[in-house]
Amino acid sequence: MRNFRIGRAGKVLPITLDNYRMATGMSLPYVQVRDRRPSYFAVCPMCDNPVLICNLFKMNKDSRSPAPYGRHYAADVAGVAKYDEMAYRFCPLSRQSERPGSRRRRPSDPTGIELYQLMRGRFDLVVRLWERTTGIHVGVSYAERMLGMWRADEGWRYYAANRGNLPFMLFQAAPAQNLVGRYIRNGCALHRLLADSGLVAFEPASLPGWVQVRPAPGGGFVELTFLVHSPVPVLRDDRPFERWRLAVRSARAGHGGDLDVELDLDALDRMADGGAGRDRRLLDIAARVLDPV
Numbered sequence: 480m481r482n483f484r485i486g487r488a489g490k491v492l493p494i495t496l497d498n499y500r501m502a503t504g505m506s507l508p509y510v511q512v513r514d515r516r517p518s519y520f521a522v523c524p525m526c527d528n529p530v531l532i533c534n535l536f537k538m539n540k541d542s543r544s545p546a547p548y549g550r551h552y553a554a555d556v557a558g559v560a561k562y563d564e565m566a567y568r569f570c571p572l573s574r575q576s577e578r579p580g581s582r583r584r585r586p587s588d589p590t591g592i593e594l595y596q597l598m599r600g601r602f603d604l605v606v607r608l609w610e611r612t613t614g615i616h617v618g619v620s621y622a623e624r625m626l627g628m629w630r631a632d633e634g635w636r637y638y639a640a641n642r643g644n645l646p647f648m649l650f651q652a653a654p655a656q657n658l659v660g661r662y663i664r665n666g667c668a669l670h671r672l673l674a675d676s677g678l679v680a681f682e683p684a685s686l687p688g689w690v691q692v693r694p695a696p697g698g699g700f701v702e703l704t705f706l707v708h709s710p711v712p713v714l715r716d717d718r719p720f721e722r723w724r725l726a727v728r729s730a731r732a733g734h735g736g737d738l739d740v741e742l743d744l745d746a747l748d749r750m751a752d753g754g755a756g757r758d759r760r761l762l763d764i765a766a767r768v769l770d771p772v
């Protein structure tokens with residue numbers, strides 16, 4: 480992995496000597512002498528397990544050694560993190576990552592509690608990343624309804640949930656969602672799929688760059704829904720992504736289709752750290768729907 484953090488509440492940082500030195504002070508508990516050699520520890524930004532930082536002092540343009548990187552450390556590291564085998568097995572940064580299905584964390588699991596807090600504090604960014612990735616608009620009332628379902632389902636407890644995929648976990652356990660009447664981004668992959676179906680037409684929306692899905696003229700009632708499911712972890716140049724299936728279904732036989740949508744699991748952290756403009760309306764909804772913990 481190419482990113483790390485210090486503690487559960489720490490900022491996610493690229494693994495560089497300068498970042499590690501500034502974050503840890505090169506002192507205990509993160510730097511520990513083992514077998515008379517220093518070992519450099521941090522926390523996995525996805526599963527909160529201990530991470531051993533390798534090649535920390537070997538990065539320069541003339542070196543043949545690989546750049547610094549982190550790998551999971553399969554034991555407790557005092558003062559840094561406790562090892563959780565189940566969380567490691569389902570971590571998208573693990574090269575042996577398994578699919579967690581519907582398995583859940585215990586209610587008191589610190590990672591689950593952190594995900595709850597992230598949803599509460601970043602709900603506007605979660606919605607924005609969903610719209611950017613899928614092309615499906617989420618208005619204020621729709622956002623509140625989806626967040627209420629996520630709360631009722633305790634979506635933070637799924638092992639499938641991580642700090643990068645909250646936009647899709649917001650919808651993952653929800654029933655099929657209606658597409659007719661909804662705004663979608665003009666020209667996105669979903670727009671093209673629906674246009675090819677012949678079931679719907681598009682009207683200009685009040686939001687620039689969006690169109691509204693309507694039944695095709697003369698086509699009568701149309702039932703058209705979507706689901707997201709079956710995330711698959713993808714590592715590309717040690718950067719974590721998830722490929723999700725966006726399934727569009729119609730009651731009419733032979734209509735519908737699937738799209739593979741790729742989510743950058745670092746995107747939400749980048750948005751939060753990059754000073755992106757915030758939507759107070761959505762943050763107020765999150766504060767009202769999700770009690771502080």
